[in-house]
Amino acid sequence: MGIGVLIVDDSSFFRQQIKAIINAHPQLTVVGEASNGREAIEKAIRLKPSVITMDYEMPMMDGISAVREIMRQQPTPILMFSSLTLKGARVTLDALDAGAVDFLPKSYERVSGSNSSLKQVLVDKLLTLAKASSAQQTTPAAPPAKSTASTKRYNQKFDLVLIGTSTGGPVALQKVLTQLPAGFPSPILLIQHMPGSFTGAFAERLNTQCRIRVKEARDGEVLRAGEAYLAPGGMQMMLSGKGKLKIFEGDARLNYKPSVDLTFGSAVKYYSKHCLALVLTGMGADGREGARLLKQAGSVVWAQEGRTCVIDGMPSAVVKANLADEVVPLPEIAKRLAEVVR
Structure with missing residues (x-):
């Protein structure tokens, strides 16, 4: 079964461009779309996607609030799209604090053009996040990891x-x-x-x-x-x-x-x-x-x-x-x- 992606963005144009990139990859499939944070939460719970792409500025509920609620109810790797501005940086850092795991700069021009490097970066991130999450879920439960040398001492001074x-x-x-x-x-x-x-x-x-x-x-x-x-x-x-x-x-x-x-x-x-x-x-x-x-x-x-x-x-x-x-x-x-x- 392919890796299911939920796309969350209030721009139908942006959703369609991202959808085309994702569906063009043989391992990825868009399983749903949402135009606001509340819809994103409902579809995350119902569709159980492998990974979610998330915008910040949306009506009804913003992306950070949606990330926080999704991570509480249906923990899923979330990739944020963010603007390359000081405000965008601060919003992205807030989203990472809320539980998002990675981010990509949001550019309508690049996503709608023939920028193969951007498309490859997006696909690579989605595949990596989904597979890492799947590996964690299938790993047998184990006691908390311990340092391999928690009492080790070193002779040199660390400058x-x-x-x-x-x-x-x-x-x-x-x-x-x-x-x-x-x-x-x-x-x-x-x-x-x-x-x-x-x-x-x-x-x-x-x-x-x-x-x-x-x-x-x-x-x-x-x-x-x-x-x-x-x-x-x-x-x-x-x-x-x-x-x-x-x-x-x-x-x-x-x-x-x-x-x-x-x-x-x-x-x-x-x-x-x-x-x-x-x-x-x-x-x-x-x-x-x-x-x-x-x-x-x-x-x-x-x-x-x-x-x-x-x-x-x-x-x-x-x-x-x-x-x-x-x-x-x-x-x-x-x-x-x-x-x-x-």
């Missing part, structure tokens, strides 16, 4: 913490960073796959929630202990010296902007074995090769435990390459960081 993530990352980062103490002794670099118009709003949100300071990184910035620096979306972030950042557009051949591999790899020259790098939830394998370079230099690499990930692609790539010193469930990461970074 820099690096965290790379993608799908599911905004919520994962929030859970980790909000639990860190105000006096955290090292700077933290955050690499989250996210559009450029979103990272400023995300850093601003984290800063209001955390005891450490969180900011969007700037070119030439000098790192300070107890501060976290979020790589700007659409740009690359690397170390240009010990404790100094370089922000630049980067090579078009790199798949991700920002790239976890690039930031991780750049830390080797200046920090050698004094890095602690974490790879959290996300699609693909970004971070694996950067983790390999850090490991070769003697630094430490952790991966998020798979059952606590939205998508286990990035962490499992690190684990399968035998690069993870620890595999840590998301709820334990902040505690472990506080224990070993001194």
Whole structure:
């Protein structure tokens, strides 16, 4: 049986364009459409789709309210469509807090044209979210995952913490960073796959929630202990010296902007074995090769435990390459960081 998709949008034009893209794929089928949040909830419960695409601004009930209610009554992977504006970024972050798992920029021009890359991204996200959800549902119930080395100690001092993530990352980062103490002794670099118009709003949100300071990184910035620096979306972030950042557009051949591999790899020259790098939830394998370079230099690499990930692609790539010193469930990461970074 194919993967059923429920499309929720008050624009009939947008629904029809998305429907055509989805139905053109042999594994995907549109099982229903809704034009407002209330209708979305009713159809989510009745049709039980594998995945839902969701707009925000709709009559009768907005998308965030619908996401929250669907996750309460009929938990389903939800992909948000959002505008590339500051307001759109804040709304999307609210939707992720409410339970949506990923998002795509909403563009009438791109979805109605012949943009094959956009269509492929949409299809890939729908397939990945549906399959990840199906795998979680069919996995036998197990006790809460435990860290593979919850009492492990390290000889070196960690002068820099690096965290790379993608799908599911905004919520994962929030859970980790909000639990860190105000006096955290090292700077933290955050690499989250996210559009450029979103990272400023995300850093601003984290800063209001955390005891450490969180900011969007700037070119030439000098790192300070107890501060976290979020790589700007659409740009690359690397170390240009010990404790100094370089922000630049980067090579078009790199798949991700920002790239976890690039930031991780750049830390080797200046920090050698004094890095602690974490790879959290996300699609693909970004971070694996950067983790390999850090490991070769003697630094430490952790991966998020798979059952606590939205998508286990990035962490499992690190684990399968035998690069993870620890595999840590998301709820334990902040505690472990506080224990070993001194």
